[in-house]
Amino acid sequence: MRVFVTGATGFVGSAVVQELIARGHKVLGLVRSSTSARALAQSGAEVHRGDLTDLESLRKGAAGCDAVIHTAFNHDFSKYAENCEHDRQVIAEMGAVLAGSSRPLIVTSGIGLIATDGIATEDHQVSSKIPRVASEQATLALREQGVRASLMRLPPSVHGAGDHGFVPILIGLARQKGMAAYIEDGQNLWPAVHRVDAAKAFCDAIEAQDPLPVYHAVGEEGIAFKDIASAIGVGLNLPVKALTREEAADYFTWFIHFAQMNVRASAAKTRANLGWKPTGPALLEDMRNTDYFAG
Numbered sequence: 001m002r003v004f005v006t007g008a009t010g011f012v013g014s015a016v017v018q019e020l021i022a023r024g025h026k027v028l029g030l031v032r033s034s035t036s037a038r039a040l041a042q043s044g045a046e047v048h049r050g051d052l053t054d055l056e057s058l059r060k061g062a063a064g065c066d067a068v069i070h071t072a073f074n075h076d077f078s079k080y081a082e083n084c085e086h087d088r089q090v091i092a093e094m095g096a097v098l099a100g101s102s103r104p105l106i107v108t109s110g111i112g113l114i115a116t117d118g119i120a121t122e123d124h125q126v127s128s129k130i131p132r133v134a135s136e137q138a139t140l141a142l143r144e145q146g147v148r149a150s151l152m153r154l155p156p157s158v159h160g161a162g163d164h165g166f167v168p169i170l171i172g173l174a175r176q177k178g179m180a181a182y183i184e185d186g187q188n189l190w191p192a193v194h195r196v197d198a199a200k201a202f203c204d205a206i207e208a209q210d211p212l213p214v215y216h217a218v219g220e221e222g223i224a225f226k227d228i229a230s231a232i233g234v235g236l237n238l239p240v241k242a243l244t245r246e247e248a249a250d251y252f253t254w255f256i257h258f259a260q261m262n263v264r265a266s267a268a269k270t271r272a273n274l275g276w277k278p279t280g281p282a283l284l285e286d287m288r289n290t291d292y293f294a295g
Helices: 011-022 034-043 055-063 077-098 133-144 166-177 195-207 225-236 245-259 268-274 283-289
Strands: 002-006 026-031 046-049 067-070 104-110 148-154 157-159 180-183 189-194 214-216 220-224 240-243
Touching: 002 011, 002 055, 011 026, 011 034, 011 195, 026 034, 026 055, 034 046, 046 055, 055 077, 067 077, 067 195, 077 104, 077 133, 077 148, 104 133, 104 195, 133 148, 148 195, 157 166, 157 195, 157 283, 166 180, 166 225, 166 245, 180 225, 180 245, 189 195, 189 225, 195 268, 214 268, 220 225, 220 283, 225 240, 225 283, 240 245
Parallel strands: 002 026, 002 067, 026 046, 067 104, 104 148, 148 214, 157 189, 180 240
Antiparallel strands: 189 220
């Protein structure tokens, strides 16, 4: 297949590109800059210049391919709701190009958007009060219209060398504050997956014979936040402290929502449907053995 990948040079998207090429697929990757274009070309993919604001460019990219994997998203949290609504439009535009065909579209979403006291499964829905539900609504609406569209929900931590997501944010806070921290007993859970395993799930999904509406790329169902904080303390040689919720608000500031996230997640249906078996290192092992504490 020839696959159009948005976010093709991002942390997850670049792993998807590498996995697709390794499987013998051709890749057309969306990039904004000349630097990204050179990096993508060196990886063996074709370059498609544009960005998420250029809807015509997105339509052309999707139209010329046999499948679309959408990993790009504008993570500027100062206009988060606006960016979520724009993603709804992006998904609708690319989906419209695929209408009337069997060409698959896989859209990235997040497991952390699910609120449940139990285990978050592929059957759970994201709350309509969360702006990012726009991506899920747009994808499932396309599916109802006959487009072969599916969601790939990723855990709060997609980890590996070069990670610049939630765990590095926690490491930066610990450096700034002089200690690593968790809230109360620190038993709130974060699921996780290695980026290579996540990439395999995306690729398995476009190759699936009977695709699910929602997939969970979960390697570990839940890691206690206290254990993540403790690993940061060891990695930085800093003390680790339990905080009250009031103290935590001052320590974590804007990140407090994510620090108190408690979502144990299952990928049982994903594994059964795709035959997906994550083999990458666990998060705490990755933190010990890669570049998390360098620089």
